[in-house]
Amino acid sequence: MRHTISVLVENKFGVLARIAGLFSARGYNIASLAVSETLDPAVSYMTMVVEAEDEKILEQIKKQLNKLIDVITVTDFTKKEHIDRELILIKVKYSAKKKTKLEGILNKYVAKIIQHKGDVAIIEAVDEQEKIKQLLADLDRFGIKELVRTGRIAMAY
Amino acid sequence: MTGAEILIECLKREGVQVMFGYPGGSVLPLFDKLYDADIKFILTRHEQGAAHAADGYARATGKVGVCLATSGPGATNLTTGIANAYMDSIPMVAITGQVKTFLIGNDAFQEADVTGITRPITKHNYLVKDVKDLARIVREAFYIASTGRPGPVLIDIPVDVQQKDIEFIWPEEVDIRGYKPTYFGHPGQIKKAVRLIAESKKPLIYAGGGTITSGAYNKLRELAEKIQAPVTMTLMGLGGFPGTHELSLGMLGMHGTAYANHAIMESDLIIAVAARFDDRVTGRLDAFAPHAKIIHIDIDPASISKNVKVDIPIVGDAKNILGQLLEEIKKVPDTSDWRKTIESWKKKHPLQYKDDAKIKPQYVIEQIYEATGGEAIITTEVGQNQMWACQWYKYIHPRTFISSGGLGTMGFGFPAAIGAKMGCPEKIVFDIAGDGSIQMNIQELATCISNKINVKVAILNNGYLGMVRQWQELFYKKRYSYTCITGPDFVKLAESYGALGLRATKKEEVRPAIEKALSADNTVFIDFHIEPEEDVFPMVPAGEAINRMIGGMA
Numbered sequence: 001m002r003h004t005i006s007v008l009v010e011n012k013f014g015v016l017a018r019i020a021g022l023f024s025a026r027g028y029n030i031a032s033l034a035v036s037e038t039l040d041p042a043v044s045y046m047t048m049v050v051e052a053e054d055e056k057i058l059e060q061i062k063k064q065l066n067k068l069i070d071v072i073t074v075t076d077f078t079k080k081e082h083i084d085r086e087l088i089l090i091k092v093k094y095s096a097k098k099k100t101k102l103e104g105i106l107n108k109y110v111a112k113i114i115q116h117k118g119d120v121a122i123i124e125a126v127d128e129q130e131k132i133k134q135l136l137a138d139l140d141r142f143g144i145k146e147l148v149r150t151g152r153i154a155m156a157y
Numbered sequence: 158m159t160g161a162e163i164l165i166e167c168l169k170r171e172g173v174q175v176m177f178g179y180p181g182g183s184v185l186p187l188f189d190k191l192y193d194a195d196i197k198f199i200l201t202r203h204e205q206g207a208a209h210a211a212d213g214y215a216r217a218t219g220k221v222g223v224c225l226a227t228s229g230p231g232a233t234n235l236t237t238g239i240a241n242a243y244m245d246s247i248p249m250v251a252i253t254g255q256v257k258t259f260l261i262g263n264d265a266f267q268e269a270d271v272t273g274i275t276r277p278i279t280k281h282n283y284l285v286k287d288v289k290d291l292a293r294i295v296r297e298a299f300y301i302a303s304t305g306r307p308g309p310v311l312i313d314i315p316v317d318v319q320q321k322d323i324e325f326i327w328p329e330e331v332d333i334r335g336y337k338p339t340y341f342g343h344p345g346q347i348k349k350a351v352r353l354i355a356e357s358k359k360p361l362i363y364a365g366g367g368t369i370t371s372g373a374y375n376k377l378r379e380l381a382e383k384i385q386a387p388v389t390m391t392l393m394g395l396g397g398f399p400g401t402h403e404l405s406l407g408m409l410g411m412h413g414t415a416y417a418n419h420a421i422m423e424s425d426l427i428i429a430v431a432a433r434f435d436d437r438v439t440g441r442l443d444a445f446a447p448h449a450k451i452i453h454i455d456i457d458p459a460s461i462s463k464n465v466k467v468d469i470p471i472v473g474d475a476k477n478i479l480g481q482l483l484e485e486i487k488k489v490p491d492t493s494d495w496r497k498t499i500e501s502w503k504k505k506h507p508l509q510y511k512d513d514a515k516i517k518p519q520y521v522i523e524q525i526y527e528a529t530g531g532e533a534i535i536t537t538e539v540g541q542n543q544m545w546a547c548q549w550y551k552y553i554h555p556r557t558f559i560s561s562g563g564l565g566t567m568g569f570g571f572p573a574a575i576g577a578k579m580g581c582p583e584k585i586v587f588d589i590a591g592d593g594s595i596q597m598n599i600q601e602l603a604t605c606i607s608n609k610i611n612v613k614v615a616i617l618n619n620g621y622l623g624m625v626r627q628w629q630e631l632f633y634k635k636r637y638s639y640t641c642i643t644g645p646d647f648v649k650l651a652e653s654y655g656a657l658g659l660r661a662t663k664k665e666e667v668r669p670a671i672e673k674a675l676s677a678d679n680t681v682f683i684d685f686h687i688e689p690e691e692d693v694f695p696m697v698p699a700g701e702a703i704n705r706m707i708g709g710m711a
Contacts, residue, residue: 010335014272014284021276063459069281069301072335 002031003050003058004077004084004154010070011037011044019046019071022064026057032086032151043072047153077154084154087126090136093143094121105138120145160288160319161186164252165194167295170327173223175199175214175579177207181227182267183254186319199579199608202600204231206572208238209598212247213573216559217534218580219372221248221303228254229267232313233274237566239309240278244563245366245393248307250298251279255315258286271313280308288321293328300331305338306457307370338456342471342478347485350428350452350469355488357426359495360386361449363409363438366393366562367431367456367475369555373397376479377430383483385492387499389417391432392547393562400551401531406499407508410438411697412544415709416502418697421446422704423498429453431475434464435563444702454478506710508548510691516664518542518617518687522549525587525615528671533585534559534577538570538594540624542617544693546589568597574612575604585613585675592618592644602654605680613674613681616647619689627692631707651682660684 009015016035023030031049038045052058065074077084094102094116102121106112111125125135129152136144158166164187168176175197180188191198201207204226211222222242226235232253242249256265272284281301283294291314298310354360368377374397381388381404388398389406398405409417418440421427427449432438439445445465453460453467454475461470471478510519522545525533531551536559537543543560552558559577561569574588588595595616605612617623626640648658657679661670667685674681694708704710 014276017273018276025277060459060463067457067459069333069336 001052003052004152005048006075006154007046007065008072009044009046011042012070015070018068022061034151034153049152080156082154082156084128084152085126086129086132086149086152088132088147088149090123090144091120091146092139094119109135111135158325160291160321161190163291163325165190166325167292168196171299176223176225177201177210178225179204179207179231181231183228183256183316201604204234205237206598206601208235209569209572210576211249212238212242213536213559213576214580215247215249217556217577221250221299223250225252228256229269232271233269236274239275241561241564241566241569242309243278246307248303249309250302251309251311253313255313257317258315275311279311282311284313285318288318288323292326296328296331339472340474340477342473342481346469346471347481350482351485353426353450354384355490357490359424360384360426360490361420361424362386362388362428362430363432364388364394364397364430365391365432368394368397371475373476373479374555376476379483380479384489387420391438392560395547395558396552396555399553401553408547412693414508415506415695415706416499418703419502419710420499424449427451431455433460439464440697440701440703514664515688516667516685518545518691519549521615521667521685522546524668524671526550528675529585533587534581536570536574536577536588538590539565539567540591541693542589542591567594571595571598571614572601575601575610578610578612588612588614590614590616591623592616593622593642596644602656606655611680616684617687618684619687621689647682647684656680656682658682662686
């Protein structure tokens, strides 16, 4: 099962390594990770998505995260009402005659062409993971050349 | 003040009287200040020895142990000792020199990424990049090392930070927002525990190292006597409850007593006090304590339900929580039948060995116990010597048994004995060693002699790496692959360092050698030529349920 976990940490060097170490030491991969400063520049907010085959190990990792001196709070969004979003940049094959079709698809999403140059266009989309998955499926026939995504960020009420 | 002066001043304010270490290029400014500082510095002969000595000092005294080494190899040599302290939750502050700040990451001479290397084996660590932060960091390091679930904290200080001048400001308060340990048990959980205790018929207390750390000795004894529950201890918990008490079942687990392990399997309520259900204790997990509800008292929330699912977790300090329980318990269970059953197990299946004309290691330890009246501090190495020391010496007081529990570090016992003796100079300190382990830090003989640290070392010399040999005997068809080991003439070796060397090759020489060692005003090595293929029994084979013991109860 995929878990979205957020960690509020001291904004200091080495903190990311401490957190990543708890996962890597147990052979756990972090699927995505987003880090940024908060309103308080001394505090950073990390959102990570991890695939947990064994919930017990994840439970242990969460407890170990809480034990880190530089960690202020740990939140698992899995069973919590929350909003999550991801920003994605997609490079697709582009030509003027495809424009209408492409825009027709993009209009169904929070997505737009931000730039096109020669035979490629770069599309920006912001949405939850399920929608992004659909968008990628819809864009498949245009020929996706490259994509970059920020990883999920999440916020609870 | 310079960074070096600030560090020394902070150490003094933290109450540091003794530290252990080794100089080097990246700690020259520090050593220059140590030269006239009012802190006793013990120069070991290897940095690993310094880390273990600081660890032994901490275990014997309850204070924070401090060790110091230079950058690069000095620091990497400390790491085994740091990992050892981490696994056993020992308060320690390790200070390392680092190359100059502008050289960090440059593959400079004697550079290693020490905060990186020690990240998974410290409770916390610091790289001091600005001398302004130094006093606060030292203060935090001591606070973190000694509070909550204790552990080692490392401070890495570049040479230029040691040299830089700045006004010294002592931070009176420590406030770390991400670190607020819980010390008192939740009242609701206490009530639930009290109810379970009252309803139980076969309660059993399973006490771990945290009982010693938290100073819960008296409270634990009070609780056991009040509810008339037998007490079994982990290796780390030995001394947390008097081994001579009628309710004591000694140690449990892989080499525990048969009656302790059976009590776990039969009990209907296990009260785990600051123990962490280590695999050497539980054996096969799904067969562990099948009839018992479990109350788990621990200061570390991450220890709760890590290995064994518990019914009533109580997070907090063991001493406080036992106090809370004692206040709340009104109705006590009737455990007379349970105690009778256990008494019969104790009679029928005591710890035993075949005593004959040869020197049996168990006999040596019994003789050390008798000769010291159980009042010595015993340190051990790792392997058979350690298990025999757990089984055959009865620990009456807390902080009298010092052994590498979690990490299982050979070479720990001798330097740990040095640390213990520095902390408790009035006590007899005996390291129970094997001929393999003692060779791992034998260089510390020089430390003993030059500082007049009179520790006694009993080498149970069987010419083997005995515990591994035992496993090869039992599980690898007696193929003794590289476990037959030679050593020096330990008597001559001791003498060459200026220590007293004694040897016992016959049983009747054992006690006189111990007496002579005890009366000698010197460091003593006693080379006991023991039965070479003596095994440690009982024994739970790896992966078995803990009542399926070789040499235990049927």
